[in-house]
Amino acid sequence: MRTQRFGGKGIVKRLNFSANTALYSGIIIIGLLAIIAIAAPLLSHYDPIGQDLENTLIAPTRHHLLGTDQLGRDVLTRIMYGARIDLTIGILAVVFPFILGTTLGLISGWRGGLFDTLVMRIVDTTIAFPFYVMAIALVFVVGAGPKAIILAISLVGWVAYCRIVRAAVLVAKELDYVHAAKLSGLPTSRILRKHVLPNVITQAIIFSMSDIVLSILAIVSLGYLGLGVPIPTAEWGSMIQEGQAYILQQWWIPTIPGVMVVITGFGLSLIGDGLVKRLNK
Amino acid sequence: MSEIVLSATNLSKHFIGKQSVIGKIRGKEPLSVPAVDGVDLSMPAGSTIGLVGESGCGKSTLGRTLVGLYPSSGGSLSLFDRQIGNDRSLEERRAVQMIFQDPYSSLNPRMKVRDMLEEILLFHKLADKESVQKRCVELMELVGLPVTALQAYPRQFSGGQRQRIGIARALALEPKILIADEAVSALDVSVQASIVNLLQDLKRDLGLTMLFISHNIAIVRQVSDRIAVMYLGRIVEEGLTSEVFNNPQHPYTKLLLGSVPKMTPGSKLGAAPQGELPTIQARYEGCRFQSRCPIAKSACATTDPALIQIGSKDHQAACINL
Numbered sequence: 001m002r003t004q005r006f007g008g009k010g011i012v013k014r015l016n017f018s019a020n021t022a023l024y025s026g027i028i029i030i031g032l033l034a035i036i037a038i039a040a041p042l043l044s045h046y047d048p049i050g051q052d053l054e055n056t057l058i059a060p061t062r063h064h065l066l067g068t069d070q071l072g073r074d075v076l077t078r079i080m081y082g083a084r085i086d087l088t089i090g091i092l093a094v095v096f097p098f099i100l101g102t103t104l105g106l107i108s109g110w111r112g113g114l115f116d117t118l119v120m121r122i123v124d125t126t127i128a129f130p131f132y133v134m135a136i137a138l139v140f141v142v143g144a145g146p147k148a149i150i151l152a153i154s155l156v157g158w159v160a161y162c163r164i165v166r167a168a169v170l171v172a173k174e175l176d177y178v179h180a181a182k183l184s185g186l187p188t189s190r191i192l193r194k195h196v197l198p199n200v201i202t203q204a205i206i207f208s209m210s211d212i213v214l215s216i217l218a219i220v221s222l223g224y225l226g227l228g229v230p231i232p233t234a235e236w237g238s239m240i241q242e243g244q245a246y247i248l249q250q251w252w253i254p255t256i257p258g259v260m261v262v263i264t265g266f267g268l269s270l271i272g273d274g275l276v277k278r279l280n281k
Numbered sequence: 282m283s284e285i286v287l288s289a290t291n292l293s294k295h296f297i298g299k300q301s302v303i304g305k306i307r308g309k310e311p312l313s314v315p316a317v318d319g320v321d322l323s324m325p326a327g328s329t330i331g332l333v334g335e336s337g338c339g340k341s342t343l344g345r346t347l348v349g350l351y352p353s354s355g356g357s358l359s360l361f362d363r364q365i366g367n368d369r370s371l372e373e374r375r376a377v378q379m380i381f382q383d384p385y386s387s388l389n390p391r392m393k394v395r396d397m398l399e400e401i402l403l404f405h406k407l408a409d410k411e412s413v414q415k416r417c418v419e420l421m422e423l424v425g426l427p428v429t430a431l432q433a434y435p436r437q438f439s440g441g442q443r444q445r446i447g448i449a450r451a452l453a454l455e456p457k458i459l460i461a462d463e464a465v466s467a468l469d470v471s472v473q474a475s476i477v478n479l480l481q482d483l484k485r486d487l488g489l490t491m492l493f494i495s496h497n498i499a500i501v502r503q504v505s506d507r508i509a510v511m512y513l514g515r516i517v518e519e520g521l522t523s524e525v526f527n528n529p530q531h532p533y534t535k536l537l538l539g540s541v542p543k544m545t546p547g548s549k550l551g552a553a554p555q556g557e558l559p560t561i562q563a564r565y566e567g568c569r570f571q572s573r574c575p576i577a578k579s580a581c582a583t584t585d586p587a588l589i590q591i592g593s594k595d596h597q598a599a600c601i602n603l
Binding site for chain 1 (some may be wrong): 348349350369371374375378379381382383386387388389390391392400401404405447450454
C-alpha cells in the first residue's frame with residue numbers, strides 16, 4: 001500500500017488542472033478543514049462527547065445537521081472535533097519521520113561506508129515488514145493513544161524519506177557545484193546545509209504531502225481497528241467503526257467521516273501534485 | 282626561467298575499485314585504474330600550459346588532483362616550493378582554483394549569484410560585511426556581467442553567462458593558479474571565443490598561472506605558452522607551444538597534431554593511428570604507446586621511457602627512439 005503513490009498519473013494530469021490551480025485548490029480545501037478544526041468550539045455549541053440518550057440516532061434536522069449517533073452525540077460536532085485529532089496527529093506523524101529520515105539520508109548518502117551500510121540495512125529490515133503489522137505491533141507495545149500512533153508511524157515512515165534523500169545526495173555530491181564548494185574550503189556541515197540539502201529536500205517535501213494522506217489513513221485505520229485514539233474522543237476512524245452497525249438505517253453516521261477522509265486526502269494530493277510542478281521548475 | 286608556482290613530481294592518482302567480500306577473502310587484488318600515473322609537470326609563474334590528449338587519457342583527473350579535489354595516490358605536489366599534502370590549508374586551497382566544464386551543474390541552482398560569492402568571500406575573510414557588496418560588484422565587472430546579475434539565480438543565465446559566473450566564483454578567492462578543465466568545450470563556438478578571450482585578459486591583468494585542459498587543439502594553441510601532451514596517464518611531450526607544434530618529437534604528438542584538419546587547400550589529414558589502445562591496467566610493460574606506435578622497436582617492449590631534453594631548446598619528450 002505504501003508503494004501506490006509511485007505509480008500512475010497524478011491528480012493534476014488526470015483532471016487536466018494547471019499546477020497552480022491544483023496547488024491553490026488544495027490549499028483552500030485543507031485551509032477550510034484546518035479552520036473548521038481550530039474553530040470547532042465556536043462553530044458548534046454541542047459537546048463532542050456529551051451524551052443525550054433521549055435523542056439517539058435521529059435523522060438530520062435543523063438542530064442536528066447530520067443527525068446524532070447511538071449515544072445522542074451530534075455527528076457534525078464530532079466530525080469537526082475529529083478533524084482536530086486527525087489533522088494534528090497526521091501532521092506530527094509526518095514531521096518526525098521527515099526530520100529523522102532526511103537527516104539520516106543526508107549523512108548516509110554523503111559519508112557512505114559503514115554508516116551508510118548500517119542505516120540502509122535498518123531501512124531494508126523496516127521495509128520488509130508490512131506497514132500495518134509493524135504499526136499495530138508498536139501500538140500494542142506502547143499502548144493505544146495519540147503518542148503511540150505518532151511513534152509507530154514515525155518509526156516506520158522515516159525509511160521512505162531516508163531512501164529518497166540518500167538517493168538524491170548520491171547524485172548531488174558528484175555535481176560540480178558541490179565540488180566547487182569543497183574547493184573553496186567550506187566546512188562539510190556548511191556544504192551539506194547550504195549546497196546539498198536545499199537541492200535534495202524538494203523530493204522529500206513533495207513526498208511528505210502524499211505521506212500525510214497515508215498517515216491520516218493509518219490513523220483512521222488504527223482507530224477503526226480499535227487501536228487508535230481511545231473512545232469516546234471524537235476521531236474519524238473510531239466514528240466509522242462505531243457507526244458501521246447503523247449503516248443500513250442511519251447511513252450518514254459511518255459514511256460522513258469516511259467522506260471527510262477522502263476530502264482531506266484529495267486536498268493534500270492536490271497540494272502535493274501542485275508542489276511537484278512548482279518545486280521542480 | 283621564471284619561478285615555478287606549482288609543480289608535480291611523479292604524481293599519480295589510481296582509482297581503486299570496490300572489492301567484494303569474497304574477493305577480499307581470496308586475497309585478490311582490487312581493480313586499480315591508474316588514471317594519472319607518474320606525471321611530472323612544472324608551471325612557471327604567469328604562463329598558460331595547455332594540456333592536450335585524447336579522451337580518457339587522464340587530463341581531467343590530473344587537473345582535479347592538482348586542485349585537490351582528488352587525493353593523490355603517489356608522488357608529490359609543491360606550491361611555491363612548499364610541499365602540499367592531501368589535506369590542504371585554506372590558504373593553499375585558495376591559491377589553486379578551478380573552472381568546471383559543465384556550466385549547468387557547476388552552479389548551485391538554489392543560490393543567488395550574490396549569496397554564492399558572499400559566502401566564500403566572508404568565509405575566507407577576503408571581505409567584511411561592509412566591503413563585500415563592493416567586491417561582488419567588482420567581480421561582476423571583471424567577468425563582464427551586469428551588476429544586476431548578482432540578484433539572479435543561475436537558471437536565469439545562458440551557458441556562456443553561467444561560465445562567467447563560475448569564473449567569478451573562482452576569482453573571488455584571489456587564486457594564483459587557475460585550472461580550466463574543458464572550460465569552453467560545452468559552449469557554442471561563438472561563446473567559446475568570448476570566454477577564451479576573457480580568460481586570457483584575466484590571466485594577463487591578474488597575473489594568473491593557468492592550466493588549460495582541452496581536447497580542442499586549435500584553442501589550446503591559441504591560448505597556451507606551453508603545451509603538455511598526455512597519453513594514458515603520462516605526459517609524453519612537453520615544451521614551448523611553438524616548439525611542440527612546429528617540431529613535434531614524440532610519435533603520439535605527431536599523430537595527434539596530424540589528425541587536426543588544416544585550413545589550407547589540398548592539405549590531407551595525417552595517417553590514422555594504427556593498432557589498439559591498450560586496456561587500462563595497473564602496470565604497463567615497457568612504453569605505453571608501443572601498441573599504436575609506427576616506429577616501435579623491440580626495445581620499446583621493455584623500456585619505460587622518461588622525459589628527455591630535445592636538443593638545446595625548452596622541449597622534452599618521452600621516447601627512446603629520439
